[in-house]
Amino acid sequence: MAASATPRTAEPERVAVAFSGGLDSTALLHVAARSGVQVFACHVHHGLQPQADDWALHCERVATELGAAFACEHLAGAPARGESVEAWARAGRHRALHDMATAAGADLLLLAHHRRDQAETFLLQALRGAGTAGLAGMPRAQWREGICWARPWLDQPREAILAYAEQHGLRWIEDPSNGDARYARNRLRQTLWPAFPTAEAALAQAARWAQQANELAEEVAAADLATLSGPERLDLAALARLSPARASNALRAWLAQHTAAPASLVGRLLTEWRPGGTLSWPAPGGALHAYRDGLFWAEAPGHAPAPAEIDLGRPGRFPQPGWRGSWLVEAATPGIAPARLARVVQRSRAGAEQFQRAPGSSPRSLKKACQEAGLPPWRRGGPLLFEANGQLVAVAGLGMDARAFAAKDEPQLAVRWLEDSALPQSEGDSEAGA
Template sequence: MAASATPRTGKAVAVAFSGGLDSTALLHATARAAEGTRVVALHVHHGLQPQANDWAAHCERVARECAAGFACTRLSGAPGRGDSIEAWAREGRHLALHDMAIAAGADLLLLAHHRQDQAETFLLQAMRGAGTAGLSGMPRAQWRDGLCWARPWLDRPRELIRAYAQQHALSWIEDPSNADARYARNRLRQTLWPAFPAAEAGLAQAARWAQQVEALAAEVAAEDLARLSTPERLDLVALAGLSPARASNALRAWLAPHTVAPTSLVERLLTEWQPGSTLSWPAPGGELHAYRDGLYWAAEALRPPPPAILDLRRPGLHPQPGWGGAWLVEPASRGIAADRLVQLTQRSRAGGERFQRAPASVPRSLKKASQEAGLPPWRRAGPLLFDAQERLIAVAGLGLDARAFADQDEPQLSLRWLEDSALTQSEGEGGTAA
């Protein structure tokens, strides 16, 4: 029985090693199949059992017998009052495993989950009313933060793993908490599998079908969103033209980069919005706004940074931490003279500012100018730029004030505000603040 996955770079293979039956067999099989690749066993000391120190020592000894490296991290802190011990341990374990794998030079982390684990995950998610993403259970392989989390035995029955361990006379830890009926997964193991031993294969297969359905839904959503949206705006009129299931699927996909949207929020968005209406819905981490038949995401507003002095005379991208965007300065045939951008004051609205959209237009209040430009209310907080004489130069979302335009015979620069969501990692940085 072999661990079939191999590391992408060949530096090292890490194995999550609790010392139990499954991870002991996986470490042994991986070490045998390594063929010159360094193997390192990663143990997380949760500090929840009185035998935890002995378990760590056992794991180090077994790793040495397998000619594998060993690393151990003890979790600090404890679950808060009312918090799930399982959730606390899982979150801490995942972080510790990631950090230890990266420190060991591994880009592949093997986990010993098997078919029964997958079947249990499917059933627990179904009882919680999960959708296809939850019913899909655990993926066979997934890249996260520079590390591939792989489960090479996900389709293998546990009986086969036990037979391998017995064949090679392996020794492993029996964690007494695995018999604690307070935990839902343990109750399943104590009641379901003895009563329905054939259910494991069927439930694991159902998880594989759910994975296919989820992949298909993602493909359909990608096709729909290519027509219906930009990273900043979702066309609600076009969304309403889809079937209810397809609209819900596309909406969830558009929301995914911004927030974890509960089912109730998706249903409210699809039923409460009417063409032409202006509505807002609170969501985890921010708010959703329906404005001029488009849906927009706004992250939780932070207190605007204090006024700052900027030098924007050099073309390029000038990020503004705290404001959620950057000023983009570029050469232009119609813009502002570079020497007026040497000492600018950046601040939020104070009230009473007036903006002139074009040379022949009349200066209007920022509220009126924003309405005319179609700038949504939640994007009207600034920042604003003023020159050394406190004359308004530019407003985020509106652009240059026409009164700042240079004479035609002067070298000129344009000034444009870009939200963080519109920026890409490939764009350069520049600018200074004092």
């Protein structure tokens, strides 16, 4: 889910609390219920323990006693092959909490993570070789799809929460899985804290330093990308002129806009590219292409749609979902007679097509025309528009074939192709005939 750290500007009228029924969330719900705002206790039924039904009933009773509304959502399905139970449960829990908070009309969701949770997160991320973003741990407040996820107790030791719960006679659930040494976080709790009782505060402080370092890196990357990148292209030649650390930082920020690139891919991009080189690297969800000293992202292509007849004989934007783009038709010159555009066939390249760039120029092979126009190889598959007699009318990325131009005294419509990624939001929301 998309996230940002924008702070809240007004006191909430409704607050949702992630309520598992354990010590921490029970104490947090108790505090929230005494604050005077309308509180919604949101419980996620993971279905992983035989006591899960009893826990949900316990949470509902406690919420009712405290005067809070109660919602419970069951997780469906099971972990995918090779997926950890922890990762599956975490992803499902996040979705469920967001949905319950949204349904309750609350844009503030409180979570009971405390200082030890933050210290454990920092250490586990370090053991995985994480960078500053991972070492920063959990943010104190973060907006995700209209909900502010807040952790007000992130600096509080667990002992303070326990003392509060005992002082107010609260009842909570003890999850037996918290003692299961198969889970990395539990192994830390069983071994690290008894051996190093002062480590919690030090590791939590290290996470705060990592947060600051990560925020600084993001600011530097944003400033660099303002001059290094456009809507689709990253200037590799300019990137190479930065210091290695700064180049890596900017590249990772640019990649994050398109794919979850592993650290190894960042290293390969920085070491394998040379000025003038044309290279490609597979990445999750697509591929990266170096072309004419620029870096481009391309989503993994699907199967090309079957040839189809379409009507482009009037102005408007005509989305072609199978091609991930739209034909934009406008009254302009030079252009093509509307009658000729009313029945055109759209298909992919078949080979041997020729394209004429301008009146009086010689037709060139489509490959040569693409090269001359600087159209990257991965964008040369189409779609193409043809008349019924096989005459080429237009090519995505190249424009209209000059042989199809109308006479000067005829009505004319100009046709051009827009990739989905190039559509501004206002234009992407409108269609021909709407």
